Structure formats: C-alpha cells, structure tokens
Amino acid sequence: MTTATKKTERSQSSATIYDVARVAGVSAMTVSRVMNGNAHVSDITRGKVMAAIESLNYQVNTAARAARVGTLGIGLLYSNPSSAYLNTFLVGAMDRCSQTGGQLILERCDDLRSQRAAIAKLIANGADGILVPPPLCDSKSALKQLDQIGIPSVAIATGRPVPTMSAVRIDDYAGARDMMRYLISLGHKDIAFIQGDPKHTPAQIRYKAYMDAMEEAGLPVKPERVAPGLFTYRSGLDAARQLLAKKSKPTAIFAANDDMAAGAVAVAHGLHLDVPKDITICGFDDTPVATTVWPELTTIHQPIEDMARAAVDLIVELIRNRRTGEVGGVQHKLLPYTLVTRESSGAIAS
Amino acid sequence: MTTATKKTERSQSSATIYDVARVAGVSAMTVSRVMNGNAHVSDITRGKVMAAIESLNYQVNTAARAARVGTLGIGLLYSNPSSAYLNTFLVGAMDRCSQTGGQLILERCDDLRSQRAAIAKLIANGADGILVPPPLCDSKSALKQLDQIGIPSVAIATGRPVPTMSAVRIDDYAGARDMMRYLISLGHKDIAFIQGDPKHTPAQIRYKAYMDAMEEAGLPVKPERVAPGLFTYRSGLDAARQLLAKKSKPTAIFAANDDMAAGAVAVAHGLHLDVPKDITICGFDDTPVATTVWPELTTIHQPIEDMARAAVDLIVELIRNRRTGEVGGVQHKLLPYTLVTRESSGAIAS
DNA sequence: CTGAAAGCGCTTACAG
DNA sequence: CTGAAAGCGCTTACAG
The missing domain is CATH 3.40.50.2300 (Response regulator)
Structure with missing residues (x-):
C-alpha cells in the first residue's frame, strides 16, 4: 500500500512540462510561454501545445514554479x-x-x-x-x-x-431595489428600513435604493420608518424595538443585512407578532444566520x-x-x- | 520603488542553505540534515549549524523544498x-x-x-x-x-x-467541572443543564461533569432540570423554554455550548427575567457569540x-x-x- | 558522521 | 516567433 498510494497522491496528472513539449513537438520553453499567456507564440504553435496539455491533463506544478519565481x-x-x-x-x-x-x-x-x-x-x-x-x-x-x-x-x-x-x-443598488420591488409586489406599502453602518458604502447604497424604490412606487417614507443600525445583531434588536414601539406599525421591515433582520425577528417574536403573518422581515447577504433563525429569512444572496x-x-x-x-x-x-x-x-x- | 520593494518582499531572511553551510563550515547537506532533525549529525556539528542558522536568521525556503519533495x-x-x-x-x-x-x-x-x-x-x-x-x-x-x-x-x-x-x-471534563464549581461557589444550588448533541463526545463528557459536580457538592439533580439540545441556537431556545416554563425555576443554567446559552438568554429576556440578576446563564467554548449577545457570556474558553x-x-x-x-x-x-x-x-x- | 553530485519542474536571460 | 542552457534552493541516493 505504501508505494501504491504514492502514485495516486499527486492528483491524476503527473505529466511534466517536458511531456507536454514532447507531445506537442516543441520545447519546454514554448509550453511555459503558453501556460503563462505570453503573447509571442504563433497561433498554430499555441494550438498544438493546448491540445497536448489537454490530452495529458497537464497542470503546472505550482511548487516548482514557486521555487523559481518565488x-x-x-x-x-x-x-x-x-x-x-x-x-x-x-x-x-x-x-x-x-x-x-x-x-x-x-x-x-x-x-x-x-x-x-x-x-x-x-x-x-x-x-x-x-x-x-x-x-x-x-x-x-x-x-x-x-x-x-x-x-x-x-x-x-x-x-x-x-x-x-x-x-x-x-450591484448593491440593484439588489436592494429588487428586494423593495418584491415587497411592494406583495402589497406592502408601509415598509420600514434598518440602515447598515453608515461608514460602509454598501449600507449607503442599499439605503438609497430603499428610498428610491419607495419614491418610484409613489409611497411616502415617514422618518420614523427608518432606523439606524450598525450591521450587528444587537443594533438590529435596538432598531426593531424602535420601529415596532408605537401602535402604528409597518407591515414589512427591510434590514440592510441578515444579522439585523435576525434581531428584528427576535423583537417581533417578543411582541408576539407572527412572522410573516403579522409582519414581513427581510435581510440582505444570505449569510448562514439567514437560515439559522426561524422563520428563515428572505434575503439577497451575495455570492461571497x-x-x-x-x-x-x-x-x-x-x-x-x-x-x-x-x-x-x-x-x-x-x-x-x-x-x-x-x-x-x-x-x-x- | 519597484526594485527597492523587491528586496524586502521575501521577508528579512534571504539567506540560503549555502550561506548557512559556509558560516558553519560544513556542507549544505549537513545543514539540511539539521533542519530536518536527522539523527546522524554529531552534537558539535549540530551546534555550529544551529548557531549559523540563528546568526543569519535563516528560514528554509518552503517553495524550494516543496519542489523537491512535493x-x-x-x-x-x-x-x-x-x-x-x-x-x-x-x-x-x-x-x-x-x-x-x-x-x-x-x-x-x-x-x-x-x-x-x-x-x-x-x-x-x-x-x-x-x-x-x-x-x-x-x-x-x-x-x-x-x-x-x-x-x-x-x-x-x-x-x-x-x-x-x-x-x-x-480537557472537557475538567472545564465543565470548573464551571460547575464556579457556579456553586456563587451560591447556586438549583442549576439546570442544557445538553449538547449526544453524538458529540464533548457533549457527553460535559454532561457527565455536570452530574458529577452536582453530586460532589451534595446537590440533587431533578430530571426536569436537564434539557436535551443539539449545540444549535435553536435547540437552546427550545431547551430554555422547557426549563423556564414552570413556576419553579432554576437559579442558573449551564449550557453545553455558547450558541445554546445565547438562546437561553433570549428566552430569559422574553420572560422578562434579568440576566444575571434573576438567572445566571453560562456557556462553553467562548466562540464569538459569547461576546455578541448581551449580557456577554461567562464561559470556558477553548483555544481553537x-x-x-x-x-x-x-x-x-x-x-x-x-x-x-x-x-x-x-x-x-x-x-x-x-x-x-x-x-x-x-x-x-x- | 559527513559531503559531492545530480535532479525536482519550472522559468529567466540569452541567442537566433 | 522559438529554443538550448543555466539556475531557483533544496533534498535524495550514493559514497566514503
């Protein structure tokens, strides 16, 4: 087993640059040029090398390369x-x-x-x-x-x-705008927003998208429907408490990220509000917390x-x-x- | 700048194995042997090599080594x-x-x-x-x-x-035991426990430590003071609801990890219980959530x-x-x- | 216990 | 546009 395993260890491809060179009928140098996208290679040569690389399933040995170039x-x-x-x-x-x-x-x-x-x-x-x-x-x-x-x-x-x-x-702007359009399509008119940390540019942009989308739909934004936040769960808790303190409550809360949305869900539950029956709550980013809380959050997936x-x-x-x-x-x-x-x-x- | 930066790039040490060999008055091979802890080197030679390595602040070039050994x-x-x-x-x-x-x-x-x-x-x-x-x-x-x-x-x-x-x-056992002794030293006698996922051995061991510590202190463990959990926030929520449902409540809850303890804190707050005035809640692991929730959790730090x-x-x-x-x-x-x-x-x- | 030589797989000047 | 040679810094047999 000891020796048998050895063979398999270095992945499938144990082909070297020389193997490729031989198959392609060129020098190793030329193969190296092709691998590194060097411009000074004729199309015909490049084609032969590419074919050889593919047929041998060649992959550069990054360790050897590193030894040479650092x-x-x-x-x-x-x-x-x-x-x-x-x-x-x-x-x-x-x-x-x-x-x-x-x-x-x-x-x-x-x-x-x-x-x-x-x-x-x-x-x-x-x-x-x-x-x-x-x-x-x-x-x-x-x-x-x-x-x-x-x-x-x-x-x-x-x-x-x-x-x-x-x-x-x-595109943070388009993402937040799509979320707003979705909420509006569900019939929501009184939508609150929990802002992210004002120092982060995505926070600023998501907020602008919220405002623009409200305007686009001809919906008024009451100042008390916007609460500051810092992207943290804690700040979401505070913001939601503020948003849900009064008799007149929004029918939806759009938080600038999932952590704050999760905080808002916790506050809603504390006030015995059912999510989403009594209130819709959405986040942004689709981080693990979005699927950890209950109910799971509607959000914008960011492909991190x-x-x-x-x-x-x-x-x-x-x-x-x-x-x-x-x-x-x-x-x-x-x-x-x-x-x-x-x-x-x-x-x-x- | 372009050339000046180049020099600094590869850390301080740009000494090679040959530099060390020269300073130590031996061959590169011998330096290699010392670096790799090979036994066949005389103590006196090893000493000279070590001194040279130190004086030159030599560090193996891992890329070069990888090129050779994979x-x-x-x-x-x-x-x-x-x-x-x-x-x-x-x-x-x-x-x-x-x-x-x-x-x-x-x-x-x-x-x-x-x-x-x-x-x-x-x-x-x-x-x-x-x-x-x-x-x-x-x-x-x-x-x-x-x-x-x-x-x-x-x-x-x-x-x-x-x-x-x-x-x-x-040592999960000793850690959980120390936590229990600490709680007992605070005067707690009615201590509840939220178990971790039974498939995880640390969960089993932390639970055993809880039981043993209670016994060691001559404290009775009522079955309703132990709630099952799965190491998740959600399971901590469920377990705490169960533990705090009745009139007679424990004065402290020890959760087998921080996520569940965080869930317990949320439930306590939902019941308008002050933590720690009305109830003490502790976790285990000292993961980020321990300092994210409020109040921050007393816990056992695991040096992950x-x-x-x-x-x-x-x-x-x-x-x-x-x-x-x-x-x-x-x-x-x-x-x-x-x-x-x-x-x-x-x-x-x- | 110690060393001279060869080679890991690649790329960098240097030619042509 | 293409290639022969040298070398990156290290380690592996092979000697002694």
Whole structure:
C-alpha cells in the first residue's frame, strides 16, 4: 500500500512540462510561454501545445514554479467582519489558492491606527498583493496607503469602487431595489428600513435604493420608518424595538443585512407578532444566520465564495503582470446576486 | 520603488542553505540534515549549524523544498461546524501552514454517505494528511476509513481520543467541572443543564461533569432540570423554554455550548427575567457569540486557534515521518482552557 | 558522521 | 516567433 498510494497522491496528472513539449513537438520553453499567456507564440504553435496539455491533463506544478519565481503571497487584511463572512470568503479563496499556488497570509487589523502596521507586516511576511474585504475596502486611508506602497490590491464588496483599485462586488443598488420591488409586489406599502453602518458604502447604497424604490412606487417614507443600525445583531434588536414601539406599525421591515433582520425577528417574536403573518422581515447577504433563525429569512444572496475566487484570480493576475513588467490594468468585476425568497416574507393581509 | 520593494518582499531572511553551510563550515547537506532533525549529525556539528542558522536568521525556503519533495498537502475535512468555529480554526491553521509550507485543502462532507467520497477527493487533490475537526472526529466510520487508508490524520477537539489516532483537544471534563464549581461557589444550588448533541463526545463528557459536580457538592439533580439540545441556537431556545416554563425555576443554567446559552438568554429576556440578576446563564467554548449577545457570556474558553496550530504541526510531523519511513507515533496533545467570567453570571440573591 | 553530485519542474536571460 | 542552457534552493541516493 505504501508505494501504491504514492502514485495516486499527486492528483491524476503527473505529466511534466517536458511531456507536454514532447507531445506537442516543441520545447519546454514554448509550453511555459503558453501556460503563462505570453503573447509571442504563433497561433498554430499555441494550438498544438493546448491540445497536448489537454490530452495529458497537464497542470503546472505550482511548487516548482514557486521555487523559481518565488511564492505567490496573497495577503488578506481583514478587520472584524462577521465570522460567517470571513469564513465563506476563506473557503472560496483557499480553493483558488490551492490551484494557482497562492499562499494566503492573514492579518487582522481592527482600528485605523494599526492599519499601516498591518499592511507592513503583511508585506514583510511575503505578501505580493493584498485582498481587502469589507469594511476595510471602504477605508480611504487604507486605500491611500496601499496606493502609495504601490502593491497590487483588490477591494471586495465595496459599494463604491474607486477607479485606481481593482474590485470584485455585486450591484448593491440593484439588489436592494429588487428586494423593495418584491415587497411592494406583495402589497406592502408601509415598509420600514434598518440602515447598515453608515461608514460602509454598501449600507449607503442599499439605503438609497430603499428610498428610491419607495419614491418610484409613489409611497411616502415617514422618518420614523427608518432606523439606524450598525450591521450587528444587537443594533438590529435596538432598531426593531424602535420601529415596532408605537401602535402604528409597518407591515414589512427591510434590514440592510441578515444579522439585523435576525434581531428584528427576535423583537417581533417578543411582541408576539407572527412572522410573516403579522409582519414581513427581510435581510440582505444570505449569510448562514439567514437560515439559522426561524422563520428563515428572505434575503439577497451575495455570492461571497465566488467573489473570493474572483478576487484571488484577479490579484494573481495583477501580481504576475507586475513581475513581468506588463501594465496590469485595474479591473472591476460585478458578480450576480439572487433574490432568495424564504418564509419570513408574505403577502400583506388584505 | 519597484526594485527597492523587491528586496524586502521575501521577508528579512534571504539567506540560503549555502550561506548557512559556509558560516558553519560544513556542507549544505549537513545543514539540511539539521533542519530536518536527522539523527546522524554529531552534537558539535549540530551546534555550529544551529548557531549559523540563528546568526543569519535563516528560514528554509518552503517553495524550494516543496519542489523537491512535493507539496505538503493538508486536508481539512469539515462538516458544517458553526462558522465561527471553522473560521477561528482556519486562521490558526493557515498561520502555521504559511510557515511550514503546508497547503490547506478544504473539503466539506455533510452526511455519512459522502464521507468516503470526500476523503477520496481530498487525497486525489493532493492531501498527504487529514485534519478532522468536530463533529467528524467523533464519527467511528470516518476514523475507520482513515485508518484503513493509512493516511496520517489528527482529530481535533474530540472528547474521547482513540489510541490509534493523534488528537489535539482540551480537557472537557475538567472545564465543565470548573464551571460547575464556579457556579456553586456563587451560591447556586438549583442549576439546570442544557445538553449538547449526544453524538458529540464533548457533549457527553460535559454532561457527565455536570452530574458529577452536582453530586460532589451534595446537590440533587431533578430530571426536569436537564434539557436535551443539539449545540444549535435553536435547540437552546427550545431547551430554555422547557426549563423556564414552570413556576419553579432554576437559579442558573449551564449550557453545553455558547450558541445554546445565547438562546437561553433570549428566552430569559422574553420572560422578562434579568440576566444575571434573576438567572445566571453560562456557556462553553467562548466562540464569538459569547461576546455578541448581551449580557456577554461567562464561559470556558477553548483555544481553537492554538489547537489548529498544534494540529498542523502534528500532521506535518506525521507526514514527514511517514515519508522518511520513521515510525511516527500517535500523539495526544492537551491544551489549556480558561474559565472566563463575564456579565451573564452572578452570585445568587440571598 | 559527513559531503559531492545530480535532479525536482519550472522559468529567466540569452541567442537566433 | 522559438529554443538550448543555466539556475531557483533544496533534498535524495550514493559514497566514503
């Protein structure tokens, strides 16, 4: 068994670049060029190499490549996001890393003061590029520092991408607007909103979408129907208490994220309100809490895992371009979201 | 800047094995032997090499090593643990991986039927060893499969480690017992318990500690003071409703984990009970939820990040030993836990 | 107990 | 546009 297992260990493909070269009838160098998307290869040669790669099911040995060009260090500067978010993000990021040969390097940085130190530490630990998930992607000082240092970086899930930095995100405005249109289609007219942390750009944008959608439908927004929040469960609790304190209650609450929506559900239950019969409550993001609470939340699914994969691919490309001296242009990727309807929303009782 | 940064990138140490060899006055081979803990090196030579390593601040180039011996693939077979748990675990595991050159490979496996397939996939994807966090570490069939395949594995946070597999854990019994002694020292005599998922060994052990501690203190345990749970928030909600339904209420509830304790706090608040004035509620694990709810939970801190680091070190050692043909013995590491007192517990009103 | 040589699979100058 | 040669930093047989 000991020897038998050995064979299987390195995946299916144990073909090397030389095998590909032989099959394609070219040199290993040329195969390397094709693998790395080098432009100076004729189409006909490229075709032969591609065919050989496919037939041999060749995959680069990332370890050997790393030995030559250095490890591809991918820094992740995280800062107290919800653990579910980071978690999902990591699963997606690691998945791509193990294929591209990237080494993820984590660094936590809670307050603004430690930002500079955290970035420096990441670089000292071998990061060749930095991934910036929320909420740091909205920190002007963080972006400025990254820009000054001149290290490739990718912002993730920022509501308002800047032209100087690559970003991967969803269309928060369209997502929140779709949720509102859905609620309105259910017959809701008196819809309350729980805002997210005002420092986060998606919070601002989701709020604007709420306001615009109300106006679009010709629905008035009473100031007392909007409660501030901070994206936390606790703030959702507080906001919902405020929204549901008076006699006249909204028929639906749209919270700017799931954690706050979960808090709102808890408050509703505390007031013996049935969800969704007495009140509809919706969230945003589709994090695990959305399916943990009861009833499960209607929400907008944000494809965090895919966003992480896309971000890794992007940063790898930027790092490679930088090493080869190519002008790696800034890229903005917009991934699709989905409206997920579950049990927490219902048509208004007429 | 472009060139200046290059220098800093690869951390401080850019010394190679040859630099060390030169300084120590030996061959690179000997340095390699020392680095890998090979026994056939004289103490005096080893000393010279060690000194050179230290003075040059040498660190092996894991990429170069991987090019020679193959990547160190570390599989992580996870199965729907709380996202906070996985998250913390990943942070610790990745930290060690980036230093030891390990490549973490994730694979999710929810039901027992897919276990065999998940393990096979992990191996096909290059895993040379497998980390088994809860609850899979308590699955007999999983352990049996791993044993049959003969791949190095480490169980994490199992309550009852088996002699054939390495494990990293805390002393669940002592932790739960300490919590009970603490509650009793506060004057509580009528202490209820919310059990964890009976399939998880730590749940069984924490329950036993509760029973033993009650007996040790000469306190009677009424059957209605013990409610079943599944380690989830929802099950904590149900269990607490059951425990607090009657007139005669316990003065303290000890839940077998934080999620259930959080649920119990929500129920207490729903019944207008003040925590901890009217009732003390404690958890176990010290996951993020413990400091998310209000009041923050008194709990037993389980050092998940350190346990992950220890598990990575252990599996790396096992994989290395296996490759060199050494008999890598099974190791069981016990890490220290801590009783963390916060606002959810208080002395009984007399 | 210690070392000289070869090689891991890939990529980087250097030619043509 | 394409290739022969050298080398990334380390470790594996093979000698002594």
